[in-house]
Amino acid sequence: MTTPTKKSGAAALIHTFISTGDSLSDRADLARFLREQRLATEGAIPITLADLDEAIALRDGLRAQLSHAAGGPGDPEAVARAQRVLDGLRVTVRLVPGEAALSPLAPAVVDEVRRGLARIAGAWAAVLATGEWRQITPG
Template identity: 70%
Template sequence: MTTTIRPTAAAELVRSFAATAGDLGDRADLARFLREHGLVSAGAIPITLADFDEALALRDGIRAQLRRAEGHPADPEVLARGQRVLDGLRVTVRLDPEEPGHDVLAPAVVDEVRRGLARIAAAWAALAATGEWRSIRV
């Protein structure tokens, strides 16, 4: 008998984001992804080309790191671009991890797109802390 271990919500979010290779073709696709995953509010999201480029760089960097864990080579420039996006996102840590409706790691920015990306960054941080990222396949 095998025990199935259900991925955490953070793992599901990161896997879903990393697997958008053909599904993130334009800014409307990014807005749809962010809304469908509850990363932004339901209203209109003005997404600039710079926002879109950052989202792609983050997605490609995470994807490269996940594939590297599977034994595939990773382009250092792809990883560096993804890291630069992470370096520019602000995430805060909540003091009370049991406060209802609040994640321990939360966006500390007001721009909707960057809030969505910061939530993905927080999910990545949670996976990195536990090592769960190594089990994600894309």
Template identity: 70%
Template sequence: MKTQTPVRLSPAAELIAAFVATGSTLGDRADLAHFLRAHHLAAEGAIPITLADLDEAIALREGIRAVLDPSAEPDQEALARGQKVLDGLRVTVRLQPSREQLAPAVVDEVRRGLARLAGAWAAVLATGEWRHLRL
């Protein structure tokens, strides 16, 4: 019998795994603020989060989940909504190697957090780690 060696996920893949695992725990603006702070995607203190910010975070999460769900054909609407969020984020590529190759190019705390998630997703796609993530 062949045993499978566990795969050690990168920090980017761990972040994406935590984000897609939020499920119903990402139900309101306070939940989003808690997630952003807990994963160091936003500074401590008050974060002004609008309902539109929450909707974008959920759309991004559901789009990523649609890619990662091996049990079904990808939900095209979820993919389109998630892609729309990514298309609206401003990120910049770092010239020098660093922990974040794609970095936020925005000052808004929530959008900066979403941009960091986008950077993590780009890294997970580039390395192929998305294949090892489970819902």
């Protein structure tokens, strides 16, 4: 018998993000997701089509990486696109551990959408560091 374990906040965020599927198909969907996950403040979020493309590329790449790691088919191009998104995000390390709710990495950007994506990147770094990524099922 195995003892069930509760997902960390970072793992829950990654799982929710990669599971968005068709519910992340336009800019309004992205704004709703960012608000629901508390990755952006309430109010108007100016989202460009490029922002939406980046969010979808990141989601698809994380999903592809998790699928590949689980022995499923991988999509190296999706992973490469997601890596380019991650490479373009600016994050900083939090000095005070108590302030690191999801991850010790924090957004170092002003733009709401990129700040939300940077928080997802921080959550990804946290699940990689703890090994919890192995327990996140894609899809």
